[in-house]
Amino acid sequence: MSAKAQRSALIVDDEALARSNLQLALADHPGWRCVGSCVNAAEARVALAEREVDLLLLDIQMPRQNGLSLAAELCRGPKPPLIVFVTAYDEHALSAFDVFALDYLLKPFDDQRFAAMLQRAEQMLKLKQGASYAESMGGFLQERASLEAGQPCPELHALVVRSVGSVERIPLDEVEWIGAAGNYVELHLPGRMVLHRSTLSALEQRVSAREFLRVHRTALVRREAIAALSVTGDSTYEATLRSGEVVPVSERYVKEVRRRFA
Amino acid sequence: MHALSAPPDAGAALLRGRRLPAWLLRMRPLLLTTLIWGFFSICMTMAVYAEALRQGRHPQLPRLLLLHLPYFLPVAVYSWCLYLIFQRQPERQLRPARLWGLYLLCLPAFVAADMCSGTAYSMWVEGAPWSGFAAALHQRMGYDLWVAMMVGTGAFTAQMAFSAWQLGQQRARAWAQAQTDNLSLRLTLLQGQLEPHFLFNTLNGISALVRASDRGAALSALSRVSELLRYALRASRAQELSVQDELQFVRDYAELQALRFGAGLRMHWQVDDAPWAAYACPPLLFQPLLENAIRHGLEARDGEGLIELRMQARQGELLLAISNEMPDGPVETPGHGLGLAATRERLQMLYGTAAGLDAGVQDGHYLVRLRMPLKELSDER
Numbered sequence: 273m274s275a276k277a278q279r280s281a282l283i284v285d286d287e288a289l290a291r292s293n294l295q296l297a298l299a300d301h302p303g304w305r306c307v308g309s310c311v312n313a314a315e316a317r318v319a320l321a322e323r324e325v326d327l328l329l330l331d332i333q334m335p336r337q338n339g340l341s342l343a344a345e346l347c348r349g350p351k352p353p354l355i356v357f358v359t360a361y362d363e364h365a366l367s368a369f370d371v372f373a374l375d376y377l378l379k380p381f382d383d384q385r386f387a388a389m390l391q392r393a394e395q396m397l398k399l400k401q402g403a404s405y406a407e408s409m410g411g412f413l414q415e416r417a418s419l420e421a422g423q424p425c426p427e428l429h430a431l432v433v434r435s436v437g438s439v440e441r442i443p444l445d446e447v448e449w450i451g452a453a454g455n456y457v458e459l460h461l462p463g464r465m466v467l468h469r470s471t472l473s474a475l476e477q478r479v480s481a482r483e484f485l486r487v488h489r490t491a492l493v494r495r496e497a498i499a500a501l502s503v504t505g506d507s508t509y510e511a512t513l514r515s516g517e518v519v520p521v522s523e524r525y526v527k528e529v530r531r532r533f534a
Numbered sequence: 535m536h537a538l539s540a541p542p543d544a545g546a547a548l549l550r551g552r553r554l555p556a557w558l559l560r561m562r563p564l565l566l567t568t569l570i571w572g573f574f575s576i577c578m579t580m581a582v583y584a585e586a587l588r589q590g591r592h593p594q595l596p597r598l599l600l601l602h603l604p605y606f607l608p609v610a611v612y613s614w615c616l617y618l619i620f621q622r623q624p625e626r627q628l629r630p631a632r633l634w635g636l637y638l639l640c641l642p643a644f645v646a647a648d649m650c651s652g653t654a655y656s657m658w659v660e661g662a663p664w665s666g667f668a669a670a671l672h673q674r675m676g677y678d679l680w681v682a683m684m685v686g687t688g689a690f691t692a693q694m695a696f697s698a699w700q701l702g703q704q705r706a707r708a709w710a711q712a713q714t715d716n717l718s719l720r721l722t723l724l725q726g727q728l729e730p731h732f733l734f735n736t737l738n739g740i741s742a743l744v745r746a747s748d749r750g751a752a753l754s755a756l757s758r759v760s761e762l763l764r765y766a767l768r769a770s771r772a773q774e775l776s777v778q779d780e781l782q783f784v785r786d787y788a789e790l791q792a793l794r795f796g797a798g799l800r801m802h803w804q805v806d807d808a809p810w811a812a813y814a815c816p817p818l819l820f821q822p823l824l825e826n827a828i829r830h831g832l833e834a835r836d837g838e839g840l841i842e843l844r845m846q847a848r849q850g851e852l853l854l855a856i857s858n859e860m861p862d863g864p865v866e867t868p869g870h871g872l873g874l875a876a877t878r879e880r881l882q883m884l885y886g887t888a889a890g891l892d893a894g895v896q897d898g899h900y901l902v903r904l905r906m907p908l909k910e911l912s913d914e915r
Contacts, residue, residue, distance in 0.1 A: 293742030
């Protein structure tokens with residue numbers, strides 16, 4: 273008898289080998305149980321109506337109705353399952369997945385990546401953050417739909433940040449400035465700093481240009497937080513924020529910063 | 535292969551934002567030739583002046599210049615006419631036979647005009663009566679005739695050299711452009727062939743075989759993927775490969791697709807028994823057609839359908855026909871026409887009207903037919 277109930281997962285992919293790949297990988301994890309394997313979105317809808325499913329492993333590229341379209345439907349409904357996109361290739365989506373803190377799995381995957389994905393899913397389920405995840409998913413899908421219609425990215429007003437043991441929703445109004453740190457960004461709020469997995473450029477595209485200004489390769493700053501600008505050397509500048517922190521400003525962006533004081 | 539474009543367009547010049555009329559633009563070279571020959575005139579005049587000074591005479595320089603300048607005007611006009619002639623189809627004019635023809639035609643015309651105008655001008659300057667024109671002309675035959683011939687020849691040679699240089703520049707530019715076009719086309723092809731979804735989905739399929747401990751199938755699939763990549767690499771470096779190679783690539787591609795679709799993919803091959811290895815084929819020409827057929831004849835039909843491929847050699851032509859069953863109802867996957875349009879364009883570029891691609895519905899099947907000339911594979915690849 274297992275200490276906790278098994279989590280249930282549903283697989284949706286149009287290719288037989290892809291389905292069996294996920295099934296076999298799942299079989300190695302006793303905490304998880306595969307409750308179904310669907311060929312297309314229609315079958316998945318039927319399966320989800322019949323029983324409650326914790327996790328949905330959803331292929332994006334499917335003929336007839338693709339995975340994103342199905343995800344949009346499910347997120348609008350009550351109690352959507354945790355959706356993890358499984359994709360062979362989608363360069364635009366990957367950075368978006370990070371920004372919205374959504375889980376995904378790249379094909380082909382090895383045992384470690386698969387296990388890591390399950391762990392993150394487990395964490396979300398344990399923290400009962402299904403609703404906030406669905407909200408993030410909604411944001412991601414809305415952005416995707418806008419881009420496909422040829423419109424610009426809709427502005428983000430909050431970021432869902434995931435760290436070990438917690439999921440936090442941070443309104444962008446509270447963020448003073450954002451610094452780059454490799455594959456992560458540092459969100460500087462009054463009194464603390466939070467790490468979020470995303471690139472600075474990916475965030476720059478999505479935050480309001482009226483509120484935030486890119487001042488350096490490594491810094492995206494709230495316009496009204498800039499208190500002073502000083503020259504520190506030949507073509508090197510620094511901006512002092514009202515919180516007292518100092519941020520580098522590069523030649524490329526200094527004109528824009530100066531305009532703020534004009 | 536690439537036709538040279540028309541001679542450089544002297545037409546679209548703008549002066550302070552307004553378009554200059556064509557006739558005015560044609561005058562521009564005349565101005566240039568006048569300046570050049572005017573310069574020669576000045577040089578000659580200076581020599582004459584220096585000589586005169588040495589002989590103790592003191593002619594007025596400005597007057598001397600103005601006196602000698604009109605002798606060079608006929609040459610300037612001649613140069614200008616030569617320029618206009620050479621501007622029309624420079625390639626044709628520069629052929630040796632034509633050059634000689636032009637020279638033998640233009641030089642006497644120029645010499646005659648020059649002699650007459652020179653004589654007339656001298657007489658006008660000296661105030662001599664016009665009745666003595668013939669005599670004066672006869673008198674000039676000698677040194678002046680020889681000078682006129684040399685100058686005429688010089689002008690002709692100069693124009694010839696200029697045209698040749700211009701043509702060289704044009705050819706160099708056209709060649710560079712063709713290289714760029716070629717390269718970008720190759721890159722597009724390669725990107726199409728190493729199409730990410732196909733590649734990663736195939737690798738994912740192999741990953742599944744490994745998980746299922748199906749050693750044999752996994753190894754054979756890996757082997758096919760390598761063959762595919764090998765061919766793609768060769769394709770990126772060669773202008774043409776053999777039809778046999780291309781067909782093998784398509785077979786490998788089909789086998790890997792079969793891995794994805796399993797029993798759903800039914801392929802029927804009908805290939806003529808012909809020496810395909812001896813015939814040339816542009817690389818990665820057939821595969822996009824099969825890819826199209828699979829996308830619309832299989833993926834859109836929930837992974838189940840029959841695809842027929844037939845290749846024949848008929849009267850010096852290669853005939854390839856690929857047909858797939860039609861999906862019922864509307865499909866979400868767009869861009870059916872794009873793959874075919876690219877292939878059609880490529881065929882046009884390579885073979886002109888000797889090759890063709892047509893596509894349409896026939897008996898409930900979607901049929902794509904490719905026709906191209908059978909060419910022997912050249913030894914240097």
